[in-house]
Amino acid sequence: xxxxxxxxxxCLPLVRRRCRTCASKRFxxxxxxxxxxxxxxxxxxxxxxxxxxxxxxKLTVLERVxxxxxxxxxxDRLHDNDPVLAAxxxxxxxxxxxxxxxxxxxxxxxxxxxVSDHLDxxxxxxxxxxxxxxxxxxxxxxxxxxxxxxxxxxxxxxxxRLVSAVRLSGTLSGDFTFTLKR
Numbered sequence: 347x348x349x350x351x352x353x354x355x356x357c358l359p360l361v362r363r364r365c366r367t368c369a370s371k372r373f374x375x376x377x378x379x380x381x382x383x384x385x386x387x388x389x390x391x392x393x394x395x396x397x398x399x400x401x402x403x404k405l406t407v408l409e410r411v412x413x414x415x416x417x418x419x420x421x422d423r424l425h426d427n428d429p430v431l432a433a434x435x436x437x438x439x440x441x442x443x444x445x446x447x448x449x450x451x452x453x454x455x456x457x458x459x460x461v462s463d464h465l466d467x468x469x470x471x472x473x474x475x476x477x478x479x480x481x482x483x484x485x486x487x488x489x490x491x492x493x494x495x496x497x498x499x500x501x502x503x504x505x506x507r508l509v510s511a512v513r514l515s516g517t518l519s520g521d522f523t524f525t526l527k528r
Contacts, residue, residue, distance in 0.1 A: 348471045348472070348473055348523075349472045350473050351457060351459050351460070351473070351487070352476075353476045353477060353478075353480055354478075355451075355477060355478045356453075358374070358375045358454065359436065359480075361374070361405070361436070361449060362448045363445075363446075363447045365396040365398060365403070366401070367396065367401045370396050372396075373403060374395055375395075375432055375436060376394060376402070377429045378427045378432075379392055379431075379432070381424050383413070386413050388410075388412075388421075390406075390407040390408040391405060391406055392404070405447065406444055406445055407424075407441060436449065457487055459491045468527065469528070470526040470528070472524055475521045476521055479519045480519055481518070482519070483516070484522065485499045485514055485515065488508070488526075507526065508524060508525070509524065509525050
């Protein structure tokens with residue numbers, strides 16, 4: 347029987363970037379945008395606040411883009427400070443690379459395993475789906491979902507009783523399946 351687990355974000359992740367003022371390495375998204383027009387060119391930034399001192403920094407979303415090249419819906423969402431757009435842009439690899447930032451997902455996600463009626467089965471097939479691109483160690487997910495220690499999950503992996511088509515020893519942010527044999 348195939349069970350489904352879902353890794354769900356609970357809040358926006360922190361942004362890893364060094365603050366110019368206090369040397370803190372964490373920023374929290376303010377969910378607000380700043381849009382600036384230079385004749386027919388637009389700039390747009392997502393504002394983030396330093397977790398240490400509260401200093402505001404800007405993450406570039408659009409840079410010197412012709413007004414006609416920006417979809418009106420996107421421009422409306424930027425002007426309305428759409429929190430869903432802020433979450434989408436934070437997870438966009440292009441925005442992360444352009445601004446040289448990474449996301450810190452510690453404490454910003456949870457694992458939904460559904461009903462825990464699968465504890466008695468000899469063979470357990472589980473499909474893990476990610477609702478957002480959250481980098482997590484599969485061993486940690488399996489330990490949390492089954493109520494085991496990470497060392498015990500590592501032991502099951504070494505004994506061949508925990509198998510998957512993907513490597514379970516690294517970090518994943520994409521969907522995968524595994525089989526646990528008791």
